[in-house]
Amino acid sequence: MKSRFALLQKVLEEAGFEPERIHLQWASAAEGDVFTEGITSMVERIKALGPNPARKD
């Protein structure tokens, strides 16, 4: 899964999208805190990136 993710990030980058826009997270049913932390960090990251411009000119 990590390998797929690495390749996908690279393809995204080549296509003109910030690879940070995608997020991979493992969290078991017992790890609610890990899950929320993951989501929160992703939301913060995406907010900082702003709306998807496909590519900045």
Add this chain to the structure above:
Amino acid sequence: MTKRIAMAQLTSCWGCDQSLLDLHLGLLEVLPELEIVFWPAVVDFKIKDLESMPDESIHIGLVEGSCRTEDDVRLLNLMRAKSKILVAWGVCSCYGGIQGLANQWELDELVDRKFMKADTVTDPRIPSENVPAFVPQVRPNVDVVKFNILLPGCPPTSKNIVEALAAILTGKPFDLPEKSVCDQCPKVKQDKHITKFHRSHEGRIDPSKCLLDQGYLCLGFATIGFCGAICPTVNSPCKGCFGPVLRVKDHGAKIVSALGAIAEMEPEQLKDSFPDPIGSFYFTDYAASYLSRMRDKARSKKK
């Protein structure tokens, strides 16, 4: 009764015409059934000849290439209006073709690179007279007009073309195979333990074994089995030029997914194995990919 046939070329290499002509004497079996009413690749037809024909007066219209210029878009719409059965002839027409890879860049970047900065340019200028304007991106023709038959391939083999024509002439349905190139490939497949990917000129290929098992990026598993596995049969890895297997919507996504699962490599090492992932995984169908369509949408929004 002979059927009226037209063959139109948009932006492309015209290799599909070559493939048709490769039928050689085999052409003689088909030609008596056909009346060629438009084929600028071979005879000096003009666009006004096509325009003067009544709508739906052509029985079979073959459209090769994709739309890179506004003239291409006009010709494509004209072919749709004049043809009863419209065939997307070749992978460019079905999925955008190699020129779809240009969708990774903006039009001004492409024009600048090609006409101003290319190494061979001695008199840099952007042509503006007697040339059609470019369109901002290559869209698959199927997004522009409705097609009756898809005939992928780069080019479709002579056999593919004659089979499609024979089906149309006899009124039989023409369906693409569900198979992949692997299904047609004679090489022996084993469990995959890929620890390194090689370029096709590196190492020594064992001709009896699956090329992917040996660490060559052979894309037969994700590519429609329509060519007869001609490349892997002669030890040349499949580049995926016929486009995806029918049930696969996004060729490159399928390839990324599969490589991630079968490569026994560190993620970073796998990533570094493919310096040009879009060129490698979407050789002839990037214009039809999710990523290219998203970028297209963003481009249209900006305007």
